[in-house]
Amino acid sequence: MSIGVIATLKVQVDKTDEFEGIFTELAKQVRANEPGNLAYQLTKSRTEPGTYKVLESYKDQDALTHHGGTDYFKAAGPKLGGVLAGRPEIEYLDGVG
Amino acid sequence: MSIGVIATLKVQVDKTDEFEGIFTELAKQVRANEPGNLAYQLTKSRTEPGTYKVLESYKDQDALTHHGGTDYFKAAGPKLGGVLAGRPEIEYLDGVG
Numbered sequence: 001m002s003i004g005v006i007a008t009l010k011v012q013v014d015k016t017d018e019f020e021g022i023f024t025e026l027a028k029q030v031r032a033n034e035p036g037n038l039a040y041q042l043t044k045s046r047t048e049p050g051t052y053k054v055l056e057s058y059k060d061q062d063a064l065t066h067h068g069g070t071d072y073f074k075a076a077g078p079k080l081g082g083v084l085a086g087r088p089e090i091e092y093l094d095g096v097g
Numbered sequence: 098m099s100i101g102v103i104a105t106l107k108v109q110v111d112k113t114d115e116f117e118g119i120f121t122e123l124a125k126q127v128r129a130n131e132p133g134n135l136a137y138q139l140t141k142s143r144t145e146p147g148t149y150k151v152l153e154s155y156k157d158q159d160a161l162t163h164h165g166g167t168d169y170f171k172a173a174g175p176k177l178g179g180v181l182a183g184r185p186e187i188e189y190l191d192g193v194g
Contacts, residue, residue, distance in 0.1 A: 004140035004152050006103065024194035039136035041154045043101035043190030053190055055101050055152045057138045093140030093150055097121035 002038065002095030003064050005056035007088055013050045015083040022079045023052075029072040036063025050085060057095070099135065099192025100161050102153035104185055110147040112180040119176045120149075126169040133160025147182060154192070 011019040023042050030040045039057040058064040067073060108116040120139050127137045136154040155161040164170060 002138065004138050004150070006150070006152070020193055027194055039138065039152065039154060041099065041101050041136065042193040044193055046189060046191060052193070053101070053103070055103070055136065055154060055190075057136060057152060092143060093152075094143060096117055096139040096141055096149070097124055 001060060003058045003061060004093040004095055005054070005058070005064070006091045006093070007054040007056065008091075009052045009054065009080075009088050010085040011050045011052060011083055012085045016050060019052070019080070019083040022076060022083065023054075026072060026076045029070070030067065033070065033072075034063065034067055036060065037067060098157060100155045100158060101190040101192055102151070102155070102161070103188045103190070104151040104153065105188075106149045106151065106177075106185050107182040108147045108149060108180055109182045113141075113147060116149070116177070116180045119173060119180065120151075123169060123173045126167075127164065130167065130169075131160065131164055133157065134164060 020042075027040050027042055030037050036059040037056070038059060039055060041055045043053050043055060045051040045053065058067065117139075124137050124139055127134055133156040134153070135156060136152060138152045140150050140152060142148040142150065155164065
């Protein structure tokens with residue numbers, strides 16, 4: 001069964017450029033290296049400044065577990081820690097169809 | 098600029114099978130006919146029975162406008178109306194990267 005993820009990230013409002021640079025690089029690595037990742041789209045809110053949502057889709061739980069264990073994902077954590085305004089909020093959803 | 102959409106749909110709890118059938122058919126049409134659609138993943142909440150979220154991504158505004166104007170999308174509206182428990186809540190997000 002496929003799995004969807006909505007990751008909501010609140011970024012310090014004076015660090016959005018830095019955040020977008022870090023995250024764009026991460027997304028590039030995900031797309032290049034994870035055949036089990038079906039979508040990984042960074043978006044930003046139109047109404048809440050500094051709020052970003054990542055729309056993610058994975059073929060199955062194994063693909064999601066693999067994503068979280070990659071070197072580049074683990075390396076992004078500390079970098080993002082310096083620009084986020086709080087803990088990420090992650091919603092996991094069961095894919096249908 | 099790409100565009101992300103999170104569509105939250107609340108379905109009558111005794112009509113989820115019917116809903117999933119209607120929506121799976123719609124998603125098949127979207128994937129077959131819309132090169133400007135980058136992702137169209139139906140998911141369901143793990144915590145709220147009857148709550149579904151569609152994770153969508155489009156190449157640009159034109160692709161999203163085209164999606165909303167297709168015959169199969171317009172035909173799905175009345176069918177979904179019979180199984181939803183309220184109005185859909187649609188969040189539009191600006192793609193980054």
